[in-house]
Amino acid sequence: MKTLAYTCLLILSTCVTKAQNNTSENGKAIFEHKCQRCHGSDGTKGLFGAKNLQISRLENTELVSVISKGRRGMPRWERKLSSTEIESVATYIKSLRK
Ligand code: HEC
Structure with missing residues (x-):
């Protein structure tokens, strides 16, 4: 029974990690x-006065x-x-922040 519980946990945590990776993808x-x-691929391009996203410190x-x-x-x-x-x-x- 314990093994089953561990196996379930393992599968569950793999799914959660996958989902998080997908989000950043x-x-x-x-x-x-x-x-x-x-903004440029690294966030620093600044076209039309776009803010440098590497030095941005805005909260979520x-x-x-x-x-x-x-x-x-x-x-x-x-x-x-x-x-x-x-x-x-x-x-x-x-x-992208440093
Ligand atoms: C047409 C050009 C343009 C595009 C496309 C664009 N931005 Fe911007 N972005 C700007 C400009 C210009 C500013 C500065 C605004 C200001 O001075 O108030 C800015 C500012 C920002 C800021 C604020 C940073 C700070 O620290 O104040 C964030 C965050 C941001 N952009 C994210 C994004 C994201 C995410 C996308 C894509 C969904 C995006 N931008 C697409 C031009 C653009």
Whole structure:
């Protein structure tokens, strides 16, 4: 019985890890399609005054808000991306930070 429980746990944790990886994969794909032309692949391009995402220190809620609503030269994405997609891309851009 114990072995069964451990096996279940193992399978479960593998799924959770996979799901997390998928999120950052999606975030990367979204970034490459929608954000890279202004922010650059490493977040530092700065086209049209785009902020350097490597030195950005915004917290999750602010990131989601800027991405959703836009700000000055930054387009709003709430109609083009789902909230899950906005969260994955926010997670991805945080991974660009040094
Ligand atoms: C048309 C060019 C353009 C595109 C495309 C673009 N951005 Fe921006 N982004 C900007 C500009 C310009 C700013 C600076 C806005 C300001 O000065 O208030 C900015 C600012 C930001 C900030 C705020 C950083 C900070 O520290 O203040 C975040 C986060 C951000 N962009 C994320 C994204 C994401 C994620 C995407 C793709 C979904 C994206 N941007 C696509 C131009 C762009």
